[in-house]
Amino acid sequence: ETGVTQTPRHLVMGMTNKKSLKCEQHLGHNAMYWYKQSAKKPLELMFVYNFKEQTENNSVPSRFSPECPNSSHLFLHLHTLQPEDSALYLCASSQDPAGRAPDTQYFGPGTRLTVL
Amino acid sequence: AQSVTQPDIHITVSEGASLELRCNYSYGATPYLFWYVQSPGQGLQLLLKYFSGDTLVQGIKGFEAEFKRSQSSFNLRKPSVHWSDAAEYFCAVASLGSGNTPLVFGKGTRLSVIA
Numbered sequence: 001e002t003g004v005t006q007t008p009r010h011l012v013m014g015m016t017n018k019k020s021l022k023c024e025q026h027l028g029h030n031a032m033y034w035y036k037q038s039a040k041k042p043l044e045l046m047f048v049y050n051f052k053e054q055t056e057n058n059s060v061p062s063r064f065s066p067e068c069p070n071s072s073h074l075f076l077h078l079h080t081l082q083p084e085d086s087a088l089y090l091c092a093s094s095q096d097p098a099g100r101a102p103d104t105q106y107f108g109p110g111t112r113l114t115v116l
Numbered sequence: 117a118q119s120v121t122q123p124d125i126h127i128t129v130s131e132g133a134s135l136e137l138r139c140n141y142s143y144g145a146t147p148y149l150f151w152y153v154q155s156p157g158q159g160l161q162l163l164l165k166y167f168s169g170d171t172l173v174q175g176i177k178g179f180e181a182e183f184k185r186s187q188s189s190f191n192l193r194k195p196s197v198h199w200s201d202a203a204e205y206f207c208a209v210a211s212l213g214s215g216n217t218p219l220v221f222g223k224g225t226r227l228s229v230i231a
Contacts, residue, residue, distance in 0.1 A: 004159070033218070042120075043206070043221040056218065090159055104150075105219060107159035 003027065004108035006091050012114045013081065021076040021111045023091030030095060032074040033105065034066060037088040049074060081115045088112050118143045118209050122222035129197050130230055137192040137225050139181075139207030149190040150208040150219065151181055160206060166190065177201070202229045 004025045013019050025032060034046040048056035049068040063085075065077040074091055092105040119142045129135050141147055148167050152160040164175025171183040181192045190207060204226050208219040 006159075040223070042223045043219075045218045048218060058218075092160075104162055104165060107152075107161070109157070109159040112157075 004091060004093055004106050006089075006108040006111050008111060009109065010112045010114075012116065013078070014116050015081060015083070017081075018077070018079040020078065021089055021091075021113075023074040023076075023108055025072055025074075025091075025093035025106070025108075027093055027106060028095075029093035029106075030071055031093060031103075032068060032071070033092040033094075034074065034076055035090040035092065037090055037110070039087075043090070046076075078113075081113075083115050086113055086115045118147070118211060118220045120207050120209050120220055120222035122205075122207055122225050124225045125223070126226045126228065128228040128230060131199050132196050135192075135194045135197045135201070135227070137205050137207075137227070139190045139192065139222060140188050141190065141207075141209045142188065143209055143211060145211065148210045149181075149183060150210070151175065151179070151190070151192050152206045152208060152221075153177075154204045154206065154224075156203070163192070163205075197227075197229055199229045199231075202227055 007022045031050045033048050036044045036046055045058050046060045047066045052068050063080050067075040088110040090110045091108040094103040094105045121140045123138050150165045151163040153163050154160050163179050164173045164181055166173045166183045173181050179194050181190055183190050204224045206224045207222045210219050
């Protein structure tokens with residue numbers, strides 16, 4: 001499998017559920033990102049991991065908890081979400097963004113999340 | 117802070133017609149500029165990017181974009197649109213900085229193509 005994959009592609013959950021989104025990149029990149037895409041709003045950066053270390057948390061509520069066990073895998077753990085958290089969650093990866101010209105980010109297909 | 121404005125929310129063009137999607141950015145230093153395309157149900161695919169050098173950048177699928185510093189613009193163009201170009205287009209800017217460099221996206225322009 002190539003590129004950036006995300007599972008599941010669709011997820012419906014209640015506000016009391018706990019679920020996890022998974023992202024895997026097969027590109028040998030060092031950095032991974034979570035973005036949130038809501039209707040009528042720009043893509044919002046949520047988290048950035050570089051070499052498995054979190055380097056950015058963009059004021060995301062604690063009900064979203066990221067985990068990066070290695071450079072190829074990124075998870076987003078979800079608990080007690082709100083209906084307004086319904087969105088498309090996109091994962092991306094890039095080669096080596098630190099201190100030089102930003103490298104291209106490659107995106108996965110996203111997980112469409114619906115919170116009831 | 118950086119920002120990106122895509123003034124057109126939705127554009128409709130006829131198949132075979134030319135296309136220009138507008139993008140304006142706000143950033144003090146030299147920006148790094150990107151255009152991505154998103155088809156329904158899909159993630160974002162990079163069309164082209166500008167880092168430095170020639171201000172006219174060629175991308176995939178016959179797209180090109182021109183960086184105009186004086187106008188703070190990075191408009192996307194295609195001479196002849198195909199029905200398969202119908203999608204959402206996002207302009208993004210990044211800056212050189214320490215550590216990771218997040219992208220700042222515009223709100224997108226939805227392109228419809230009619231016969």
